[in-house]
Amino acid sequence: MEKSWKEAIKKVLAESSTPLHYMEISEKILSCGYYETDGATPAATVNAQLTSSIKRDGEKSPFIRVGKGIFALKNSPAAEVAPITPPQQKKPEVIAEADVESSESIIHSFGMYWQRDLVVWRNDPKMYGKQQALSKPVDFGKQKGIYILYDHHTVVYVGRSIDRPLSKRLFEHTVDRLGSRWNRFSWFGLLDVTQEGSLREVALNTSLGALVATLEALLIEALEPPQNRKRGDDFSAIEYIQDIDPELKEREIQNTLRSIEQKMRGGS
Template sequence: MEKSWKEAITRVLKEADAPLHYTEISEQILARGYYSTDGATPAATVNAQLSSSVKHDGEKSPFIRVGKGIFSLRGSAAQTTVTSKQKAQPVAESEEESSGSIIHSFGMYWQRDLVVWRNDLKIFGKQQALSKPVDFGKQKGIYILYDHHTVVYVGRTIDRPLGKRLYEHTVDRLGSRWNRFSWFGLLDVTQDGNLRETPFNSSLAALVATLEALLIEALEPPQNRKRGDDFSAIEYIQDIDPELREREIQNTLRSIEQKMRGGA
């Protein structure tokens, strides 16, 4: 195991045959056991490590940014590799940081039956499979309800948090009409897994780009082959509520016990 994030990042990029997005770098670090962390935002940490090195160390940095969120080792063969999505070319720091997306995190097609529905609702998600879960019950922003993949309702959650609004939709007229939901959050996630408000300093162009990207993510139009420009939000995968996981364990133990008694 490496001693620091920087060493782990360097190791992953050395082994790569093409430039990598920081989210993929963090995934490979954790999956290969190159570094261990109990933080909730490993991808954001990796991005901060890379961006800080590129910005402050200049040409002395071992890393080079070759696209938005995409990095390579300076002078490596991968730096000039052309991937199926993008030709690797240096990107200015100012361009990389100019997105100003108002959406910081989001979750797509989360399952209703992985949540324990109550008034003080908790909704758990992870940045990656091996990272610390985050409770998004207090998130604010926009949400979408689906019947499988068909949109049945779009709502906003500002005065009342996401968990409260979703719970209300389990007991109102929409209660039986949806089984999945997506959300797009305005609150950022801290390293220790808490939600926080951040200053709004987005330009009009960035705001429009964010709205475009949100619609592309939510509706998945067939003619849009990529995400909208300047959508830098981190996607979180749903994590089952610990209470449901405990119920599953208890049910499994009861089933085993019953079978053992039957066999006796």
Template structure:
């Protein structure tokens, strides 16, 4: 099957599901069903931008409708007009880079995160790469220059919380491989301030919207929920849906393991 354009792929998924879906779920289904092979680094953001642009440009003639924050449906499947967010409700949300759920994230504090990444999957060179993907099939993003908050874990126990501000995340974590904490952690989590563009680069010139006590509370709650994972409270944090990145193994480690396997096989000959 020929690769579909983003709008066509979005429409096909929503038509098959016949219900409202979050833009992150739509992006995952597009990849799983093979409607697009070239996903870029931020397919979830691309889906969100396509949906909102179509609604803003075509208004009531758009084939898409927004029913709640981040959730969309084909207009022909709307069965309750009260569920529909109007064009004005969408357009009046103040952002300076377009009105869509994904670009709104740029004006929040946390714009990406990774949970319980494995220390052994990182090649700890002088400037270690921290590789992640937004979803299966997406392009890799290197978070070594990310800034934000990080946690070190020993199994399921959090043993240290730190800031990567004056030094980026890669340097801060590298330092913990040789300091007093070096033997005490095997996993790490991070919550980054820089968003990622569709080319897989960090957007370092961020602007932060006005923060309220409630939004700060939401951020702290979400970090705690995502990092500590209380069993009875396993919702994804209020502000973080669609922002998680999945760790990818460093290519140097893949190469080393392959060489080790070849050596073991040849030694048996």
């Protein structure tokens, strides 16, 4: 195991024959066990490490940026390779943690087509998501922003959660007139995620151009119009994949144990 993020990044890039997107780099670091972290934002941390090294160390930095979010080791064969389109290019560019305060972004995190039945619905439910499969889960229950309810992939309702947090607004839709009309939801959050996995407010520093670009990108992401080939520019956010509520995991384990016990009794 490497002693730092920087050394782990160097190891991953040294092993690659092509430039890599920072999300790929962080995934390889975690999956190969090159570095361990309890942080909730490994991709953002890798991006910040690369960006700050290039900015701070200049020519002395071992890294080189060869495309948007794509990096290689300087003077390596990979640095001469034309950058390929990174996987999951649909995902927007994440903000480096060091630069989050000065960003013009309004939306800082989002989740797409999360499943209603992976949440334990109560008056103050928890909604868990991960930046990557091996990263620390984050509870987005207190998130604020915009949400969309779907019947499978058909939009049935668009709402906002400002005065009441996201999870509470969604809980209300499980018992109101929409209760039987949706099974998935997407959300676009105004609160940023810290490395520790908590949510925080970020001072808005948004120009008219950035606001329009964000609204365009949000609509493209939510509605997926067939003639739009890519997301609008300058939508700085990161997608979180849904994680099942631990309470539901525990229920599944208990149900499995009961089923095994019943089979053993029946066999005896």
